[in-house]
Structures are given as C-alpha cells and as structure tokens.
Amino acid sequence: MHEYSIAKYVLDSTLSSIGETPPERVSKVVISIGKMAGVVPESLDMYLKLLAQEVGLTRAVFEIVVNPVEFKCNQCGQTFEPNKELFWCPHCGSSNVTFVRGNEMAIDYLEIEEEGP
Amino acid sequence: MRNFVFEHLHGHGAPQEKRRIEVGKNILDANEKVAREVHELYTKRGVLLVNVVGSPGSGKTSFIKSLTPHFKVAVLEGDIASSVDAKQFARMGVPVIQVNTDIYGSACHLEAPWVRDKLELLLEYEPEVVFIENVGNLVCPSDFNLGEHERLVLYSVPEGPDKPMKYPPIFHTATAVAITKVDLAPVMELDVREFEQNVLHINPNVRIFNFSIKVPSTVEEVAHYLNDKRQELAKEKSK
Numbered sequence: 001m002h003e004y005s006i007a008k009y010v011l012d013s014t015l016s017s018i019g020e021t022p023p024e025r026v027s028k029v030v031i032s033i034g035k036m037a038g039v040v041p042e043s044l045d046m047y048l049k050l051l052a053q054e055v056g057l058t059r060a061v062f063e064i065v066v067n068p069v070e071f072k073c074n075q076c077g078q079t080f081e082p083n084k085e086l087f088w089c090p091h092c093g094s095s096n097v098t099f100v101r102g103n104e105m106a107i108d109y110l111e112i113e114e115e116g117p
Numbered sequence: 118m119r120n121f122v123f124e125h126l127h128g129h130g131a132p133q134e135k136r137r138i139e140v141g142k143n144i145l146d147a148n149e150k151v152a153r154e155v156h157e158l159y160t161k162r163g164v165l166l167v168n169v170v171g172s173p174g175s176g177k178t179s180f181i182k183s184l185t186p187h188f189k190v191a192v193l194e195g196d197i198a199s200s201v202d203a204k205q206f207a208r209m210g211v212p213v214i215q216v217n218t219d220i221y222g223s224a225c226h227l228e229a230p231w232v233r234d235k236l237e238l239l240l241e242y243e244p245e246v247v248f249i250e251n252v253g254n255l256v257c258p259s260d261f262n263l264g265e266h267e268r269l270v271l272y273s274v275p276e277g278p279d280k281p282m283k284y285p286p287i288f289h290t291a292t293a294v295a296i297t298k299v300d301l302a303p304v305m306e307l308d309v310r311e312f313e314q315n316v317l318h319i320n321p322n323v324r325i326f327n328f329s330i331k332v333p334s335t336v337e338e339v340a341h342y343l344n345d346k347r348q349e350l351a352k353e354k355s356k
Binding site: 001002004005006009010012013014017018027031036037038039084085086087088095096097099103104105106107108109110111112113114 | 134135136137138139140141142143144145146147148221222224225226228256257259260261282285286287289290317318319320321
C-alpha cells in the first residue's frame with residue numbers, strides 16, 4: 001500500500017514540473033518503474049486515478065512502463081536479468097555480480113495540450 | 118518491457134497541439150533530498166544511524182534493546198499505532214520518540230520528511246547510535262531511504278527460509294541481515310544455513326549474523342560490527 005505515498009510524490013512532482021500551466025492541460029504522464037522497485041503498477045494507477053482528480057490533473061492519462069532488472073557479472077562480464085530466486089550469474093554461476101538497474105522509479109516526461117488558436 | 122497504459126479521462130473536443138516536457142526525475146526525489154540532509158547531519162556529528170527493518174514480530178524491539186548496554190543509544194519508533202514499544206525504551210531510560218503513521222494514512226513505512234525533525238531532536242541526547250525501528254513490514258520500507266548509514270534487515274527463524282525469494286527488494290537493499298531467534302531453529306527443525314544461503318542468493322555480498330537475545334555472543338558480534346561502522350564514520354568525519 002506504499003503505492004499511495006508514491007502516487008502522491010508523482011502528482012507533486014508533476015505539478016512542480018509544469019510551473020504556471022493549468023494542471024487540467026496535462027494530457028499524459030509517463031512513469032517508469034523497475035520490476036524490483038516493489039511497486040504494483042495496478043495499485044499505483046488506482047491511487048493516481050483517485051488523487052489526480054483532487055489536484056486538478058483531471059485529464060491526465062498515466063502510462064506506467066515496467067523496466068526489467070539488470071545485473072552485470074564481474075566474473076564473465078555479461079549482463080543478465082536474474083532468475084527470481086537467484087541473483088547470481090546464469091552464464092558462469094558467479095555470485096560476484098553488480099546491480100545495474102531495476103529499482104528505479106521515475107517520471108520520464110509529460111505531455112501538455114497547448115491552448116487552441 | 119511491458120507497457121501498462123491506464124486511460125483516465127480523455128480530452129474533449131477537437132485535437133490540440135501537444136507539448137512534451139522531459140522530466141527524467143526520480144519520483145522519490147523529495148524523500149531522497151531530506152534523507153541526504155539527515156545522512157550528512159549524522160555523518161558530521163559522527164552518530165551512526167541504523168534503520169532496522171523486518172516483519173512484524175521479527176524481533177526488532179528486542180534486538181535494539183539487547184544492544185543498549187553496548188552503546189549510548191537513542192531510538193525512533195515507527196508504528197502505525199500505539200506507543201507500546203516506545204514505552205519499553207522509556208522505562209529503560211533510553212531516549213525515544215514515537216512516530217505513529219496513522220496520521221499519514223496508516224502508512225506501512227516511514228518517510229524521511231516525517232522523521233527528520235525527530236532525528237534532529239534525538240541528537241540532543243548525544244547518542245553514539247540512533248536506531249530507527251521501522252514499521253513492521255518486509256515490502257514497503259525498502260523504497261524509502263531515511264538517511265541511514267546501515268540498513269539492518271531482521272529475519273526471524275519462525276518466518277521460514279523462503280522470505281528472501283519472496284521479498285527480494287528489502288534483502289537486496291540491506292547492508293546487513295540478522296537472522297533472529299536462531300535458538301528456535303532446532304525446535305522448529307529448521308536449518309539456519311538454508312536461511313543464510315537464500316539471503317546470499319539475493320544479496321551475495323551482504324553481512325549475515327545469526328542472532329538470539331538468549332545467546333550473548335551473538336549480540337556481541339552485532340555490537341562489534343556496529344562499533345566498526347562507528348569507527349569508519351569517525352574516520353569519515355575527520356576527513
């Protein structure tokens with residue numbers, strides 16, 4: 001249920017990124033979430049839907065992109081997406097691995113509808 | 118890569134020109150900023166800040182209590198409700214501040230902006246180590262940095278050996294894992310080595326402790342580790 005908190009951070013950050021633009025003109029918010037961020041996309045969307053209305057983002061579509069987890073093996077140099085139960089290198093079996101990405105949570109970009117002529 | 122497209126309310130009327138704003142910002146930037154400030158303050162003061170996370174009943178309170186003879190300790194207690202744990206520390210004469218998350222929507226974790234002022238206040242007691250006892254939860258606290266130097270995950274034997282596979286983010290972000298209540302392993306016919314192996318499968322470099330408040334040597338081992346971390350901090354401070 002920490003998706004509630006994360007949704008609030010998304011909305012605060014969206015509002016601070018648009019400056020003086022009225023929030024109802026935001027048409028799209030694109031978010032990327034790593035698979036290991038511990039976030040349930042459907043739950044995040046549910047809270048975004050509920051809370052967006054309260055802050056004036058009444059027309060925004062939220063797009064959540066789920067990114068894979070990536071590690072690099074320090075032994076054989078290959079990058080890999082780990083098995084769910086074992087974060088060791090599937091190519092050479094080494095446990096000498098470095099986490100590359102997969103726990104990120106970011107707002108990538110927003111789309112704003114310009115005022116008509 | 119999967120795409121979830123959730124459509125809320127569509128725009129009405131004629132199509133309009135669209136402008137794109139690149140944001141490229143961590144969603145939790147606001148939390149991270151406060152966490153960095155807390156981290157810098159504690160580092161500057163040479164006080165070790167330890168975030169203790171784990172399931173409800175994993176033994177977080179007992180763990181912290183067992184370490185109070187080894188350091189001058191202060192505690193920030195996080196719970197959805199009640200002051201049950203905080204009272205225990207207060208009775209022991211340990212400086213403690215309770216944070217109840219029922220005022221933050223009964224959140225299942227702590228966030229840096231909610232605890233910054235309390236962590237600043239606890240420094241007035243001139244502690245050597247400040248423990249944050251996070252809300253009992255193996256999922257939600259993993260995303261929220263509180264500015265800690267150490268993130269200690271407590272993982273108790275009665276929870277069973279499969280938890281690292283089921284809750285990888287928290288084990289992956291741990292700086293150390295204490296397998297608690299190891300004295301129960303023989304009674305439960307469980308092998309602690311299996312717990313250790315499963316932790317290492319998710320976080321191959323993490324420091325693991327076998328811990329029981331009933332076995333003083335296991336408490337001392339954790340105290341030594343934290344003392345080493347304090348020494349490292351003192352070196353960093355003097356740089």
